[in-house]
Amino acid sequence: MSKSKRVQFAATNIVYSDGSESSSPALSVSSLPSSSSPDLRTPPNEEDEDYQPAVYPRTPYTTHQDLFPDLAIPVPVSKPIQIHFLLAFSPFSEPAVNYDLSLPPTIVDGQYPPSAFAESATSPPLPSLLITHPLLKYCLEVVPAASVAGSYVSVMDVLNSLYKELRLPIHPVEYAELTDVEVRHAVDAAYYSRCGRIRDVEARIKEERKGIKKVDLLMGRTRFMGLSGTMNGPETWELNVL
Template identity: 40%
Template sequence: MSGFMKRVRFSSINALYSPVPSTPYVFTTSTSTSSSKSSHSEDSKDSKRRRHVSKLTTHSRNKPFTISAPITRIHYLLAFSPYQLPPLPYDLSTNPSIVKSFISADLLFEPATDPPVSSLIITCPHLHWEFSITPMAASARKGGSHVSVLDVLYALYRGLRLAVHPLEYEALPSPEAIANVNEAYYSRCHSIGEANGRQEELAKGIKRIDFLMGRNRFLGLSKKSSRRDDNRLVWELNAS
């Protein structure tokens, strides 16, 4: 790169229950209590007890309940494990078609999650963009309307290939970050062996993939605890 000047380009409701109050009983010191009065008193006590039980039973029947959403698991090819090598060796800057050379099509078209979902969102701590994942036409022909493993890879690749706006570049937090993005841009372009292809890629300018600052190795997805308003799951991209 010594022969030219480096120049970057841009082309629920909670139910509350009150405690049941105890029934006050009046005691008398009179010794002239008839058996009929005693019987009436016992009947009255039993009636009050029954009313209390009925009150509790009614509250119990009306108690709201919710059904927990099923646990969603990620496909092992996409799963992030901090203590193991990723099962899918993939460079996020390359076309996902390359993985077809060492991963069977049947596996790649399997659902990305269990149970399968029709869409999901991926975020990354190194980027301020998010990626919405939906089934591709090819995937739909193979497995229906669910998001597949290959859908995830292609959506990330397409999203990271988008050009960066100059204002996004200027918003980088520090001169060091700018230098790292520039280095990632030139390194990515000059990794292309063919001269014309290399020049074409340089002319396309900085892309979102360069904002990873060289962390292009796919390590997998980890589930975030939040769901969006549309109930879509949010997953986090891990890269190094």
């Protein structure tokens, strides 16, 4: 049979003083009262005017009037930025436009009139946009085609900018940073596949000599699926591809 162990308590309290410069604990001079002592003191009533809490004094909550002293003045609320439905990303439905980012945007199907692509890319209109993607190292900046006062980014500006920016060749340093072997093989395969779709032999050889482009960093996923909002501000949107 195992022997039972008894727990004993120290006869004095150890009090750590907040204001003391020493890190050593100080011993209180009072001894612990016996549990059978009839003179055991109870905490004073908080309603007593002379009551002062020893530690952690209560802080009254700030009233609603303190937070908003002049309730007659309305608090301004910023209007959210909305993307045009032709550019909007919808994860559970097909994109509004059928567009391959490796081809010029003039290939966009004729389901919608040209006037729809001239409309503002966002509501309210913005003078510029930034487009990001996890596989692209830098943001793509979109500005209006006509740089005049009051101009805004249109739907076609977004598609044109995506095509032009993704057609730029990548720097050798950027290619060297593809340390993942599978990722590099996927980028190479996207490059050869893109060039292989060119039927004209001379044009295909010319395109191959231009090297890997930013669109190849998408690893063959060049179908435009739309733009979705980010936490980086109303002017920054993320590109979704398939």
